[in-house]
Amino acid sequence: MPRSGARCLAGGAVLGALMAVAAGWGAFYEAAVRGWLPANADAKPPALEKWIANKALDAVILREAPTRPNPLKLDDRNLIGGIRLYAANCAVCHGASDGRPSRIASGLYQKAPQLARYGVEDDEDGDVYWKVAHGIRMTGMPSFNGSLADRQIWQIVLFLKNMDSLPPEAQKAWEAVPSAAPRAVAGRGNSTSSKEKRS
Numbered sequence: 001m002p003r004s005g006a007r008c009l010a011g012g013a014v015l016g017a018l019m020a021v022a023a024g025w026g027a028f029y030e031a032a033v034r035g036w037l038p039a040n041a042d043a044k045p046p047a048l049e050k051w052i053a054n055k056a057l058d059a060v061i062l063r064e065a066p067t068r069p070n071p072l073k074l075d076d077r078n079l080i081g082g083i084r085l086y087a088a089n090c091a092v093c094h095g096a097s098d099g100r101p102s103r104i105a106s107g108l109y110q111k112a113p114q115l116a117r118y119g120v121e122d123d124e125d126g127d128v129y130w131k132v133a134h135g136i137r138m139t140g141m142p143s144f145n146g147s148l149a150d151r152q153i154w155q156i157v158l159f160l161k162n163m164d165s166l167p168p169e170a171q172k173a174w175e176a177v178p179s180a181a182p183r184a185v186a187g188r189g190n191s192t193s194s195k196e197k198r199s
């Protein structure tokens with residue numbers, strides 16, 4: 001083929017690709033403004049959506065998460081500090097030691113793992129640190145690097161990594177964190193609505 005013909009073919013292919021991208025964006029825009037894209041939280045996340053989100057998250061963590069181990073000493077002071085911070089900031093979504101979800105956790109999209117049951121003990125320190133510090137976009141998982149000190153985040157990471165093998169004092173503190181589940185709230189007698197009692 002003469003050189004000008006080959007150039008013409010390549011130009012056509014590029015133009016075709018650009019038109020396909022433009023058509024794709026056009027269709028996406030149309031679907032969004034017409035309300036055809038799902039925006040509700042009371043649905044099960046489709047497998048493809050989960051796959052893409054997890055791939056993107058793993059890739060960012062691989063690039064950005066600190067590779068150094070936890071700088072804090074594994075002792076009761078740091079563990080119990082981490083447990084208190086967890087109780088105040090995380091249990092509403094990730095549950096207490098009974099692993100039972102709160103109403104907030106049950107209604108989230110994506111679902112928040114109940115960490116007493118699906119823990120992160122086997123994950124790298126730096127990966128857990130990254131998730132707590134930066135949060136996970138388009139899920140309920142907040143970023144805490146604007147509201148907790150670096151040392152506090154590492155205390156929480158220390159607790160999460162050792163949740164299944166806590167020394168006795170820390171274990172006692174963990175079991176004392178009130179359940180996040182509705183029944184426990186009703187059981188403590190500070191609920192008056194009939195809906196609370198029925199659940």
Ligand code: HEC
Nearest residue numbers: 089090093110111112113120131132136139140141142156
């Ligand atoms: C408002 C709800 C909410 C709060 C509060 C919250 N999280 Fe999350 N968290 C989530 C959700 C939802 C996910 C799942 C994100 C996903 O599907 O990728 C998540 C994911 C995580 C993960 C990753 C779990 C895994 O299996 O990889 C960790 C670790 C975590 N959160 C720790 C924490 C800690 C520690 C706190 C408190 C300092 C906290 N979260 C507070 C909602 C929350």
